[in-house]
Amino acid sequence: MLFPTLSFGLFFLLVYAVTWSVRGSNEWRKILLLLASWIFYGAWDWRFVALLIGSAFLNWGAARLIVLQPEEAQRRRKAILIAGIAGNLMILGFFKYYDFFLEQLGDVLAMAGLARDLPMMQVVLPVGISFFTFQGMSYLADVHARRLAPAALLDVTLLMSFFPHLVAGPIVRGSDLLPQFRETPRLTREMATMGLILIVWGLFKKAVVASELSTGLVDPVFFDPGAHSRLDLIAAAYGYAVQIYCDFSAYSDMAIGIAALLGYRFPLNFNQPYRALSLQDFWRRWHISLSSWLRDYLYIGALGGNRKGFRRQCVNLMATMLLGGLWHGAKWTFVIWGGLHGLVLAMERIWDRYRPDGWPRLPRILALLLTFHIVVVGWIFFRSDSFTQAAIYLGGIVHGGQASAVMTPLAVALIFLGMAIHFTPPQMGQRLALTLRGLPAPALGMIAGITILIIDAMRFEGVAPFIYYQF
Amino acid sequence: MPHETPSPLDLPEPDLEDGSGLGWTSGVIAVAALLLLLTNAVSLRDWINEQPPGPLQARASALADGWVAFTDGIGWGKPRAMLHEQWKRAEGARFPSNEDQPAADQR
Numbered sequence: 001m002l003f004p005t006l007s008f009g010l011f012f013l014l015v016y017a018v019t020w021s022v023r024g025s026n027e028w029r030k031i032l033l034l035l036a037s038w039i040f041y042g043a044w045d046w047r048f049v050a051l052l053i054g055s056a057f058l059n060w061g062a063a064r065l066i067v068l069q070p071e072e073a074q075r076r077r078k079a080i081l082i083a084g085i086a087g088n089l090m091i092l093g094f095f096k097y098y099d100f101f102l103e104q105l106g107d108v109l110a111m112a113g114l115a116r117d118l119p120m121m122q123v124v125l126p127v128g129i130s131f132f133t134f135q136g137m138s139y140l141a142d143v144h145a146r147r148l149a150p151a152a153l154l155d156v157t158l159l160m161s162f163f164p165h166l167v168a169g170p171i172v173r174g175s176d177l178l179p180q181f182r183e184t185p186r187l188t189r190e191m192a193t194m195g196l197i198l199i200v201w202g203l204f205k206k207a208v209v210a211s212e213l214s215t216g217l218v219d220p221v222f223f224d225p226g227a228h229s230r231l232d233l234i235a236a237a238y239g240y241a242v243q244i245y246c247d248f249s250a251y252s253d254m255a256i257g258i259a260a261l262l263g264y265r266f267p268l269n270f271n272q273p274y275r276a277l278s279l280q281d282f283w284r285r286w287h288i289s290l291s292s293w294l295r296d297y298l299y300i301g302a303l304g305g306n307r308k309g310f311r312r313q314c315v316n317l318m319a320t321m322l323l324g325g326l327w328h329g330a331k332w333t334f335v336i337w338g339g340l341h342g343l344v345l346a347m348e349r350i351w352d353r354y355r356p357d358g359w360p361r362l363p364r365i366l367a368l369l370l371t372f373h374i375v376v377v378g379w380i381f382f383r384s385d386s387f388t389q390a391a392i393y394l395g396g397i398v399h400g401g402q403a404s405a406v407m408t409p410l411a412v413a414l415i416f417l418g419m420a421i422h423f424t425p426p427q428m429g430q431r432l433a434l435t436l437r438g439l440p441a442p443a444l445g446m447i448a449g450i451t452i453l454i455i456d457a458m459r460f461e462g463v464a465p466f467i468y469y470q471f
Numbered sequence: 472m473p474h475e476t477p478s479p480l481d482l483p484e485p486d487l488e489d490g491s492g493l494g495w496t497s498g499v500i501a502v503a504a505l506l507l508l509l510t511n512a513v514s515l516r517d518w519i520n521e522q523p524p525g526p527l528q529a530r531a532s533a534l535a536d537g538w539v540a541f542t543d544g545i546g547w548g549k550p551r552a553m554l555h556e557q558w559k560r561a562e563g564a565r566f567p568s569n570e571d572q573p574a575a576d577q578r
Contacts, residue, residue, distance in 0.1 A: 194479060
C-alpha cells in the first residue's frame with residue numbers, strides 16, 4: 001500500500017476516524033493503531049507480519065532482561081545487549097545478506113579451486129526490514145545505557161510497527177516516540193496544518209517530480225548508459241540526484257504529516273541536503289535519522305568515534321560509511337558508494353587538521369558545488385546495477401558524444417525545480433502553516449482539495465514504489 | 472513535552488490553544504475529500520477498475536462510470552481534464568534539436 005494512492009488514502013481516512021473516536025482510552029487507541037499497522041504491512045505479505053511481531057518481542061524481552069539484572073551485574077547486562085543485537089542482526093543478515101554473502105563465498109572458493117554448489121535460497125526481502133531492525137537495536141542500546149526506561153510490550157511493538165514510518169523511515173527512536181505513546185495525543189491546528197502541508201508537498205515531489213524524472217530520463221539512461229551521449233549521461237546523473245531526493249524526502253514528509261494527523265510528532269529527516277558545504281554537512285542534512293543513528297550507535301557507540309586517536313577516527317569514519325553503504329543493500333555498488341563517502345569524510349578531517357596556516361578556505365559557492373558533485377558521482381554508483389555499468393557511465397561522461405536523445409524541456413525544468421527547492425528560505429513551510437492555521441476549515445479544505453487535484457492531473461499514470469522500499 | 476530532535480512540526484510561534492484542533496482538521500479533510508469526489512471522479516473510477524474483478528467490483532465500476540458521467544455533465548470534471556491535457560502537452564514537448572526523437576519512455 002503506497003502512500004500516494006487512493007487505497008492508502010481510504011485506509012488512512014478509516015484509521016483517522018476510528019483512532020480519534022476512541023480518545024477516551026489511550027490503550028485502545030494504541031491497540032487499534034497496532035492492528036492498522038499490521039494490516040498496512042500485511043498488504044505486502046502477511047507472512048512477514050509474524051516477523052515484525054517476533055522482532056518486537058525479541059527487543060522487548062531483551063530490554064526487560066537487561067533491567068532485571070542487578071546494578072553490579074554489568075557484564076551480564078552487556079551480554080544480554082550483545083545477544084539482543086546479534087538477534088536483530090541475524091534477522092537482517094538472513095533476509096538481506098544471506099544470498100549475497102553466499103555468492104561472495106562461492107566466488108572465493110572458485111578462485112581457490114574449491115568451487116562448490118552452495119545452498120542459495122532466493123530469500124524474499126521483507127519491506128522495511130532495515131528500518132525496523134535498526135529501530136529495535138537503538139531501543140535496546142538506549143535501555144542498556146539508561147537513556148530510556150523499558151517500555152510496555154504494546155508500546156515497543158507499536159514503536160517498531162507504527163505504519164507511517166514502518167517501511168521507509170524516518171528511523172524514529174524510542175526516546176522520541178515512547179514518551180508520546182504514554183500520553184493521550186492531542187491534535188492541534190498547528191500540527192494538522194503542517195501535517196497537511198507536508199503530505200501535499202510530499203505528494204507533489206513523489207508523484208510529479210520523482211516519477212516524471214525517473215520514467216522520462218533516469219531509467220532509460222541508467223538502463224543502457226553505453227547507448228547514450230555525454231549530455232544525456234550528465235542530465236540523468238543530475239536527474240537522479242533530484243529524483244532520489246524528491247522520492248525519499250517525499251516519503252519522510254508524508255510519514256511525518258500522516259503521523260501528525262494522528263497526533264504524533266516525528267523528527268526531521270531532510271534539511272535541504274544539496275546546499276551542504278562539505279560531506280560532513282551533507283550527512284547532517286540527508287536522511288538525518290539514519291546518519292545520526294550510525295553516528296551515535298556505530299561510529300561513537302561501537303567503534304569509539306574519535307576517542308582512540310586521529311588515525312583510528314578516520315578508520316572509524318570509513319568503517320561506518322562502508323557499513324552504512326551495505327545497509328542500503330547487498331550489492332558492491334552500495335559498498336563503493338559508502339566507501340566514497342567515507343574516504344571524502346576522512347579527507348575532510350585530515351584537511352581540517354593539517355591545512356597549512358594562512359591557506360584560505362574554499363569560497364562557499366565552490367565548496368557547495370564541489371560537495372554536490374561528489375554526491376552526484378556517488379549516486380551514479382548507488383543507482384547502477386553493477387560496478388561495470390557505473391564505469392561505463394563515468395567513461396561515457398568523459399568520452400561520449402554530444403547529441404541528446406532523452407532530454408526534454410520538462411525534465412530540465414524539473415531538475416531546476418528540484419535544485420531550487422534547496423535554496424528556498426528555511427522554515428518556509430512552517431511560515432505557510434502559521435498563515436493557514438487561522439483559516440476556517442472549509443477554506444483550507446478547498447485549498448487542500450484544489451492542490452491535490454492539480455497534482456493528480458500532473459502525476460504520472462501509476463506510482464512506482466519509493467526507492468527506499470528496497471532497503 | 473521537551474524533544475531531543477527537531478521536527479518540521481515545530482512552528483516558530485506558540486499554538487493558538489483554541490482546543491478545536493480535531494474538529495477543525497476533520498472539517499478540512501471532509502471538505503477536501505468532497506471536493507475531490509466532485510472534481511476528480513476519474514481517479515476514483517480508475518482505482519475501482521484496478522481492483523480484483525468480482526460482482527462487487529463490477530457494481531462499483533458501473534456506479535463510478537455513472538458518477539464520472541454525472542460530474543462531467545455538470546462540468547465539474549473539466550478543470551482536471553484541462554490541466555491533464557496541458558501537462559501531457561508539456562510532457563510531449565521536445566527541444567528543437569531532437570524534435571524527431573520519440574519519447575524516451577514510450578508513454
